[in-house]
Amino acid sequence: MSAAPLRLGLAGLGTVGIGVVKILDREAALIAARAGRPVTITAVSARDRSRNRDADLSGFAWETDPVALALREDVDVFVEVMGGSEGAAKAATEAALAAGKPVVTANKALLAHHGQALAELAEAKGTTIRFEAAVAGGIPVIKALTEGLAGNRIKRVMGVMNGTCNYILTRMQAAGLPYETVFEEARQLGYLEADPNLDVGGIDAGHKLSLLAAIAFGTRVAFDAVELEGIGNVSIDDIRLADEMGYRIKLLGVAQMTGRGLEQRMTPCLVPTDSPFGPLMGGTNMVVLEGDSVGQIVLRGPGAGQGPTASAVMGDVIDLARGFHVPTFGLPAAQLAQAVPALAATPAPYYLRMTLLDKPGALAKIATCLGEAGVSIDQMRQINQKGDQDDDAIVLIVTHKAAPSDIADALSRFAATGVLVGAPVAIRIEEV
């Protein structure tokens, strides 16, 4: 092997950073053969040098400042696995790009908030940012979308991309436990971010969706335009009742370009149990890519963890070692269009659950409200309450396709009837 080594500066020695160290330690020869040149780490940085880490770091120079790391003469590629959308990660990424060095990052928050500016900086300096590890862990979905399916006009991108949320939802279903209990389990298992709202509020998954949408539709990253709803209001009742009707509840991301603009949603949805998303259990991620020529491609794999995330980082690094250069979001940054956000989601069937007072004509009133709102009924079921102490009835309705505004109209009409106990639940059914 006579080619010059590709020298990495590794910023961040948490789970992912140490994963990268381990892969390069274990498979240096294999990676050199595949990359056509050796790949080495020359220097590292992390907040706390004294912390005991599960890898031998003695061969690497140490920098306390990641900006200094990025600017070292013996660093060709800056690998940013620190995290955080601001501060040191942003400053060091900017420094590397400004010096014309490519950046490999796992940082979805950074790109969701500053992707356009960073992509422009990279291009101005003749370099690029690669971020396979930022979306869906070990699944090579950025590569599939940006390169493998580059001959397609993308129709829709969908994904279950937060393993913690999928763990919570599937554990609720499997064990019949309420959200609060499983949330607490997940916290004790260390599955939750320090700010749990990043996970259960859908923010982390929303970051990822906004990056996929930018590539898919050639638009500037527009995280602020993602319709976000977390899983905190998903009840075990709905999980159980949906299951009986042939559906599962997922925190599902959907991005599609419509005549009304770009639609980006990260919200709890019902999906058919026999769809690709149906059997997806625990922390596994899944992304569905739909193109005009290829049809539907489904990708599934581990969404987090040391090995999978480091695998994604190394895929990007080896591409760079092989000399591959693609614009950050697949198109030159100047050509990325400002997305016009769709004001409302595409019509879809909805699942409605409500409790009705035992009053004559209650159900008829509900049906009338739906009709007045222009929502037609596909299925309706009435379920007797357990215990039967009162005579309230649970009513489940699956509507035909309806505009979200018509569903909202129906819900406000329900409230005016006076026959409802509590608030009705409405969850979109995404057709996969």
Next chain:
Amino acid sequence: MSAAPLRLGLAGLGTVGIGVVKILDREAALIAARAGRPVTITAVSARDRSRNRDADLSGFAWETDPVALALREDVDVFVEVMGGSEGAAKAATEAALAAGKPVVTANKALLAHHGQALAELAEAKGTTIRFEAAVAGGIPVIKALTEGLAGNRIKRVMGVMNGTCNYILTRMQAAGLPYETVFEEARQLGYLEADPNLDVGGIDAGHKLSLLAAIAFGTRVAFDAVELEGIGNVSIDDIRLADEMGYRIKLLGVAQMTGRGLEQRMTPCLVPTDSPFGPLMGGTNMVVLEGDSVGQIVLRGPGAGQGPTASAVMGDVIDLARGFHVPTFGLPAAQLAQAVPALAATPAPYYLRMTLLDKPGALAKIATCLGEAGVSIDQMRQINQKGDQDDDAIVLIVTHKAAPSDIADALSRFAATGVLVGAPVAIRIEEV
């Protein structure tokens, strides 16, 4: 767009070739933006110029000889979608490579038989062969394996990669029909190759597996070492009985590197119904890639057809337009090792079905044979024959993991007992 266009010579105007013409016709601007330069077809070739085709070809020069097409000065990339492992496809591919031009091909047979020589020729001339369209249709699996997972030591590759076989097997199951009936249906639907044995004999899928194995394990393509068994002996009885026990029967490709050498099998296998392969219906393909860091990645999508295959061709073309260059099988051809074929498959559980005469002690004799062969029993079920005209009994056995040679030993011991009616069935259960 000021960059020079990438000019394609398109050899073959069948389904796939016309698909490529249509994509470039419909999405020229999008592809130019993504590729960083226009992509155009300058010249085409096909056997029959007079045939009516579903696309406007008037803007392309016509060559009757694909070798002449490959050598044209106004062709930068030779796109070979003619098919056939010998003859014109091979000659034209060689001519293009010898002239230092990259080749994009959908031709699995050509590469399965001549992949090493062609890869060596490509490298000697400083160019490469890309073949995403040759394996699993529209699924970008070559890219995922060669690039996305390049940081992994690959442990195992599995795939359902012949849509016709999966159509036949799943249609048998859904309709309860015997193989012969569904085979005839498939023929009339035009799903079968002119030589149906390419499909149902497992040869086409075996070609694809041998290409994946070469990339996964850094070995020379060794199609001749693939253990091949078609689906012609899969009975509706076994499909039904396996289903009752929680399994589906698939024509499953498995490649793995073991201490005993490289194992490559394309054979009917039982897979758990709740595994990723379980719900795979009809012509859809699925590939599972297992790496030491990433764990298990599952890719699913259409395995054939105009749009999906042309999508794969265009992915390769756009990579070339972007200047990407990877060795044909991911490693320099000279570094690909001669694979030592494993003489026997890794031990696995087996499904055994046999019919026993109504003789005292018949079942005990079978159990004794298994014990003597060193095969232990995980489950055993006896099923009464419908109609009950005779008292023969069907016995189903699922073994614990056993070496294939021990299963063969048990089967020959069964024959010697004299208690079997007809031949027993033994099908490997692949743990996914």
